[in-house]
Amino acid sequence: MAGVSLKCGDCGALLKSVEEAQEHAEITSHSNFAESTEAVLNLVCTTCSKPCRSKTERDLHTKRTGHTEFVDKTMETVKPISLEAPKAAMEIDNPDGSSGSGVASEVEMVVPEVDKNILEELEAMGFPKARATRALHYSGNASLEEAVNWVVEHESDPDVDEIPKVPANSNVGPPKPALTPEEVKIKAQELRERARKKKEEEEKRMEREREKERIRIGKELLEAKRIEEDNERKRIILLRKAEKEEERRAREKIRQKVEEDKAERRRKLGLPAEDPAAAKPSVPVVEEKKSSLPIRPATKTEQMRECLRSLKQAHKEEDAKVKRAFQTLLTYMGNVAKNPDEEKFRKIRLTNQTFQDRVGSLRGGIEFMELCGFEKMEGGEFLFLPRDKIDSAVINSAGTELNSAINNPFFGVL
Numbered sequence: 001m002a003g004v005s006l007k008c009g010d011c012g013a014l015l016k017s018v019e020e021a022q023e024h025a026e027i028t029s030h031s032n033f034a035e036s037t038e039a040v041l042n043l044v045c046t047t048c049s050k051p052c053r054s055k056t057e058r059d060l061h062t063k064r065t066g067h068t069e070f071v072d073k074t075m076e077t078v079k080p081i082s083l084e085a086p087k088a089a090m091e092i093d094n095p096d097g098s099s100g101s102g103v104a105s106e107v108e109m110v111v112p113e114v115d116k117n118i119l120e121e122l123e124a125m126g127f128p129k130a131r132a133t134r135a136l137h138y139s140g141n142a143s144l145e146e147a148v149n150w151v152v153e154h155e156s157d158p159d160v161d162e163i164p165k166v167p168a169n170s171n172v173g174p175p176k177p178a179l180t181p182e183e184v185k186i187k188a189q190e191l192r193e194r195a196r197k198k199k200e201e202e203e204k205r206m207e208r209e210r211e212k213e214r215i216r217i218g219k220e221l222l223e224a225k226r227i228e229e230d231n232e233r234k235r236i237i238l239l240r241k242a243e244k245e246e247e248r249r250a251r252e253k254i255r256q257k258v259e260e261d262k263a264e265r266r267r268k269l270g271l272p273a274e275d276p277a278a279a280k281p282s283v284p285v286v287e288e289k290k291s292s293l294p295i296r297p298a299t300k301t302e303q304m305r306e307c308l309r310s311l312k313q314a315h316k317e318e319d320a321k322v323k324r325a326f327q328t329l330l331t332y333m334g335n336v337a338k339n340p341d342e343e344k345f346r347k348i349r350l351t352n353q354t355f356q357d358r359v360g361s362l363r364g365g366i367e368f369m370e371l372c373g374f375e376k377m378e379g380g381e382f383l384f385l386p387r388d389k390i391d392s393a394v395i396n397s398a399g400t401e402l403n404s405a406i407n408n409p410f411f412g413v414l
Contacts, residue, residue: 350382
């Protein structure tokens, strides 16, 4: 099979013609060229029509432009390699001094030189001389292993058992000598060092990418948390508005019921109806009427809310002290909710000076803690909340009421 390209034995580059081989030799100073049956690729980009001569060039083009579609037109452009010298080089001067074109003489082809020692080893292994010579030539006389690998990869080639030929006048130098063991070790060490550096650079790049990803995820989590907190605040505000509205309606119903009862009693006694504009019942009378109504028992939450209101009203002139008491109680409830198994958060000495200054000295402070489940023990020296009597719903309700008492400026005013 005729060759379709020239292969540089020094760097492995495939060249389409002798002219390209000459240019390559001038640029690189390589001189070991041989005819090859491997065609120079012609991969044409379908987007910009740029031809790429190798897969590496194609990958670089894709990386640079983003184009990924290529058409393989290698077989359309492949031609047998012409080893004839260029026409201009074959012009000769006539004896009379005029210039003319001579007929190009046929280029002489010879068997390339190969490493005889490796050739003998290949023949001893059972490979035909032609196949062994071809393998050594196209593997660059590198080593016995390279030659065997070439035979394995090209054993189905139709011309695998043909003696290769190269131009006699080509600057084909002697075969490159095989590397000594010391050189092989040095080369292997260099390759390992390059691989290690490349791996380190890749690991650094991947670490940077991971750090960017962590930062991005952190920002997303913070944003999600912020949105969740905003929604929770809105929900609490709506809940408080609903509770206030419900309390207002309940008070209005009670007031109307009291008025109806009063009117009914006056009617039974034969008294004239009371003028609504002039009637302003005193507080004791209203309280007496309220106490006579069948009101449902107050819930635990309502009792805690009333206790906090009483505490604030009993110390109207000491807003800072009241707020500090509320904050201290909120801290106690938070510690119990977060650490229910820790006894130190469930046991408080009543004679502790800090506790007395913040909570114990205020009327209603200890009562609030008893509503949350704390009990006096050891002769009234301690407030203790047994582990089996912790009610999460009560603790959470206490925290909600304390938050409302701290943040609502109108808490306890009515």
